[in-house]
Amino acid sequence: MADDGRVITAKLPVDLVKRLDEAAERIDRSKSWIVREAVGEWLAEEQRRHEMTLEALAEVEQGRTVSQEQADKHFEERRRKRSQARAV
Numbered sequence: 089m090a091d092d093g094r095v096i097t098a099k100l101p102v103d104l105v106k107r108l109d110e111a112a113e114r115i116d117r118s119k120s121w122i123v124r125e126a127v128g129e130w131l132a133e134e135q136r137r138h139e140m141t142l143e144a145l146a147e148v149e150q151g152r153t154v155s156q157e158q159a160d161k162h163f164e165e166r167r168r169k170r171s172q173a174r175a176v
Contacts, residue, residue: 108122
């Protein structure tokens with residue numbers, strides 16, 4: 089990997105560092121590689137959550153909402169159908 093990054097410092101709990109060391113040894117990768125992968129995946133997931141939040145807020149602004157009663161009815165129906173499917 090080209091040295092085009094920046095070094096950052098983070099204080100981690102001892103047990104997390106121990107697990108990081110063990111994983112690095114087990115998969116024959118550097119701790120830096122594992123941290124880069126983990127941060128990249130977390131950032132991608134956080135971006136997805138952020139976009140979903142913005143979409144939900146836009147839905148609310150446009151008046152596309154359901155009442156608590158409608159939501160309760162919907163999920164109760166789903167539970168009932170799952171229960172029936174398991175009984176088969």
